[in-house]
Amino acid sequence: MIELYTWGTPNGRKISILLEELNVNYTVKPINISGNEQFSEEFLAISPNNRIPAIVDHETNIHLMESGAILLYLSQKYDKFCIKGDGYWDMLQWLMWQMGGLGPMLGQVHHFVKYNQGKSRYSEERYTSEARRLYKVLETRLTNRDFIAGEGVGQYSIADISCWPWISRFEWQELDLHQYPNVRDWYNRIADRPAVQKGYHIPHFVNEVPIS
Numbered sequence: 001m002i003e004l005y006t007w008g009t010p011n012g013r014k015i016s017i018l019l020e021e022l023n024v025n026y027t028v029k030p031i032n033i034s035g036n037e038q039f040s041e042e043f044l045a046i047s048p049n050n051r052i053p054a055i056v057d058h059e060t061n062i063h064l065m066e067s068g069a070i071l072l073y074l075s076q077k078y079d080k081f082c083i084k085g086d087g088y089w090d091m092l093q094w095l096m097w098q099m100g101g102l103g104p105m106l107g108q109v110h111h112f113v114k115y116n117q118g119k120s121r122y123s124e125e126r127y128t129s130e131a132r133r134l135y136k137v138l139e140t141r142l143t144n145r146d147f148i149a150g151e152g153v154g155q156y157s158i159a160d161i162s163c164w165p166w167i168s169r170f171e172w173q174e175l176d177l178h179q180y181p182n183v184r185d186w187y188n189r190i191a192d193r194p195a196v197q198k199g200y201h202i203p204h205f206v207n208e209v210p211i212s
């Protein structure tokens, strides 16, 4: 049995979406990060960086923090949504792109544009222009492709699962997906998946999955 420590945020949703896609049994341990539960002793023993998501796999006794590591672990354990052969490295580079670029930069947009608008014009402009640049990179990547990584039109993988929940906050980022038609098609294609609809609402319902 896998325990998922999570909250309704993009990094948390990556893992609940993958677990739903894998159709494995798991229990959810909500960690209310607005109530500072991420700083409790019990949680720090599993996630020393005091961030969600984290998992404990009681079958293997493996404890993991960092969503990228968790996506790799689960997709390899269950041998699904992890591209094999040369495509593995393609998938990995896009997963790293999300972990090192898309996620952290969009996180800054949420901080300055959604929650602290007007406090720092410089930061709002800096992170919004970086967000636009990253959306453009994804737009170009998705030209004539259905999914981010893999040969031909690509293959649905943890590269998509890691990026999708960040793009689902396009309204917070004040970005119009119609300006990025390939991203929009990809976003809607993934949003239609039943596992994505289910995983989005873990640990509880916050809002409907945004549609563009």
Ligand SMILES: N[C@@H](CCC(=O)N[C@@H](CS)C(=O)NCC(=O)O)C(=O)O
Pocket (backbone or CB within 6 Å): 009, 010, 011, 012, 033, 038, 050, 051, 052, 053, 065, 066, 067, 068
């Ligand atoms: N690189 C980490 C980032 C995790 C992260 O930033 N989680 C946020 C929620 S999306 C969090 O737990 N924030 C709590 C806090 O800021 O104290 C990952 O991908 O797992």
